[in-house]
Amino acid sequence: xxxxxxxxRADVAQAARNPLAFIAERWTPTQRTVQRAAFISLAxxxxxxxxxxxxxxxxxxxxxxxxxxxxxxxxxxxxxxxFHGVVEFGNRMLTYVLCAAVGWAIIAARSQKPMRRSLTxxxxxxxxxxxxxxxxxGIVVLVGLNPYTVAAHFLLSSALIAVAAxxxxxxxxxxxxxxxxxxxxVAQLVWFLVAASGLLIxxxxxxxxxxxxxxxxxxxxxxxLDPIGLDWEGVTKLHAVLAWIVVTLAFxxxxxxxxxxxxxxxxxxxxxxxxxxxxxxxxxYVQYFTDLPEILVGLHMFGSCLVWIAVLRVLxxxxxxxxxxxxxxxxxxxxxxxxx
Numbered sequence: 001x002x003x004x005x006x007x008x009r010a011d012v013a014q015a016a017r018n019p020l021a022f023i024a025e026r027w028t029p030t031q032r033t034v035q036r037a038a039f040i041s042l043a044x045x046x047x048x049x050x051x052x053x054x055x056x057x058x059x060x061x062x063x064x065x066x067x068x069x070x071x072x073x074x075x076x077x078x079x080x081x082x083f084h085g086v087v088e089f090g091n092r093m094l095t096y097v098l099c100a101a102v103g104w105a106i107i108a109a110r111s112q113k114p115m116r117r118s119l120t121x122x123x124x125x126x127x128x129x130x131x132x133x134x135x136x137x138g139i140v141v142l143v144g145l146n147p148y149t150v151a152a153h154f155l156l157s158s159a160l161i162a163v164a165a166x167x168x169x170x171x172x173x174x175x176x177x178x179x180x181x182x183x184x185x186v187a188q189l190v191w192f193l194v195a196a197s198g199l200l201i202x203x204x205x206x207x208x209x210x211x212x213x214x215x216x217x218x219x220x221x222x223x224x225l226d227p228i229g230l231d232w233e234g235v236t237k238l239h240a241v242l243a244w245i246v247v248t249l250a251f252x253x254x255x256x257x258x259x260x261x262x263x264x265x266x267x268x269x270x271x272x273x274x275x276x277x278x279x280x281x282x283x284x285y286v287q288y289f290t291d292l293p294e295i296l297v298g299l300h301m302f303g304s305c306l307v308w309i310a311v312l313r314v315l316x317x318x319x320x321x322x323x324x325x326x327x328x329x330x331x332x333x334x335x336x337x338x339x340x
Contacts, residue, residue, distance in 0.1 A: 024111040031171075034119075037101075037108040038171040041126060042164040044101040046305045048094055049157050052137075053301040055091045057294040061145045061215030063088030067138035084217075095134055102126045105167065116175055122167035129160040145216055147209035147223045154205050158308055165309050169316045174323035181263050182318050186256055190315055193249040197311045200242040201304060207232070207239050212292060236288065243281055246307075250274045253314070269317040273310040280307055 029037075055061055063077070063084030064070035070077050070089050077085035106123035109116060133156045140149045180187070206223060210232045214220035225235055254270045280303035287296035 020107065020110045023107055024115070027111050028113045029108045029111050031112075034108045034112055035168070035171045037105040038164070038168040041098075041101045041105040041123075042161070042168050042309070044098045045126075045157070045161050045164045046302070046309075048091075048098050049154070049161070049305055050298065050302050051091050051094055052153075052157070053298050055088055056150075056215040057213055057298055058084070058087055059215065059217045060084035060087035061220075062141065062218070064092065064141065067141045092137075095130070095137075098130055099127075102130055109167075109171070118175065119167065119170055122163055122170060125163045126160060126167065129156065129163060133157060133160065145214065145220045147214075147221065150215065151205035151209050151223075154208075155202065158201055161305060161308055162312055165312045166316065169313070170321075173321040176322050178319040178321050180319050182257070182266060183260070186253070186260065186262070187318055189249070189253055189256065190318060193246065193253060194311055194315055196242065196246050196249060197308065200239065200246055201308060203235065203239045203242055204304060207236050210235060213294070213297060240284070243277075243284065247274070247277050247281065250277055265317040265320075266314065269310070269314045273307070273314050276303070276306050276310050279303065 055063070060083070063081060063086070066072060069075050070081070070085065070092075077089035102123065106120065106127065109119040109123050112119070133153065136149065136153050136156060140146070140153050143149055206225075209223040210225055211222070214222065225231060230238070250270060250273050254267070254274055257267050257270055280300065283296055283300050283303055287293065287300055290296065
């Protein structure tokens with residue numbers, strides 16, 4: 001066994017005052033460690049979205065009828081609450097796992113040498129989004145699964161996915177000024193794609209909010225679409241039209257990138273997006289014509305996360321941020337890390 005480190009009273013005081021700085025002074029993670037921490041944070045964000053969908057699709061949204069406790073008298077689910085209580089309380093517990101993943105990403109980014117403030121800020125942005133969404137999730141329960149609050153809950157999760165995806169990408173880059181890899185016209189087309197994808201996700205929350213899966217076995221109110229002159233089938237068709245617009249934009253982008261002989265990165269990311277969109281569209285049509293079976297709706301929610309990540313990866317692939325020359329030797333061990 002090695003010698004026990006001598007921890008002084010000053011060390012304890014410093015750790016209490018600024019634990020992140022205390023850790024950073026004593027640990028320097030590798031580039032690969034920072035990348036993995038950022039990826040795990042992104043993956044856990046997707047997991048919490050999918051499990052939240054499982055809570056809804058199993059009718060367990062009010063399995064814990066109050067918040068922050070599970071019942072008025074118990075912090076945890078009780079045996080009398082049965083399956084729904086276990087599902088809802090389990091999803092709440094996963095929030096702590098997500099917080100741990102985000103915390104690990106923050107610590108890894110803060111401890112990197114030299115410290116990258118932009119990366120650390122992205123980690124903290126995730127933390128505050130998680131906290132905000134946890135509070136919003138509590139409000140969703142307290143208002144009896146009001147569909148508008150449920151939609152806001154999902155949209156805030158999409159914002160969290162966006163920040164996590166950006167952090168993951170930035171952990172694999174340097175801090176040099178971004179250098180564009182495509183022309184302005186192509187970049188504008190991609191921004192249209194991002195905007196259309198965001199609108200597609202937003203309308204998808206309306207489809208869910210007006211649809212049959214209310215999230216609980218009791219009578220939960222659904223979104224009223226009468227003021228906009230649509231019913232559930234009408235807004236579903238609007239969602240499908242937007243999906244085809246996104247697919248068309250992705251295909252057009254792929255064609256343009258090939259025509260201008262774009263670098264491999266943007267081409268590969270656009271190809272990935274196009275394939276994910278086709279799979280997501282197939283699931284969407286099957287679930288529509290089979291009366292929305294819960295398993296397919298859950299897969300569609302997972303697919304929406306993948307679509308959003310793929311769209312953001314296309315956007316981020318349009319430029320590169322090389323590592324400064326002084327960093328190159330330190331990155332040599334990570335040269336084999338493949339883009340996922």
